[in-house]
Amino acid sequence: MIQATKTLDAHYVDTKGLHCPLPIIHCKATLNKLNVGDTLLLRASDADISSEIELLVKNPEYILLKSWHEKDIYFFRIEKTIVRKKLAQTQSFSFLNLLQSFFPPQRTLGLVNDI
16 A cells, blocks of 8 residues: 655655556545645656646646656656635636626616506
């Protein structure tokens, strides 16, 4: 079982020897537990991990601070930047504002039709 450990400046996950999709699953699980501003150091031996990390950091919740490889081992330092729940609220709020700019709320005049 892979366990995340905390070093002085980052959380560390070693997925060496695991194949896709396990390294990214362990990476995401650990990132979800981190606080904003915490960093994760991921060590992996699966060559496909680079493309998976690229997709992961397209999410504004994470920033790839550094990546490198030594021989057949890949290293990634990822920072958690915002909390997903707050991100969703911000996106909803912005989307609502955008909709209202195109479709302003209908105002009623309060008139009653006499028949």
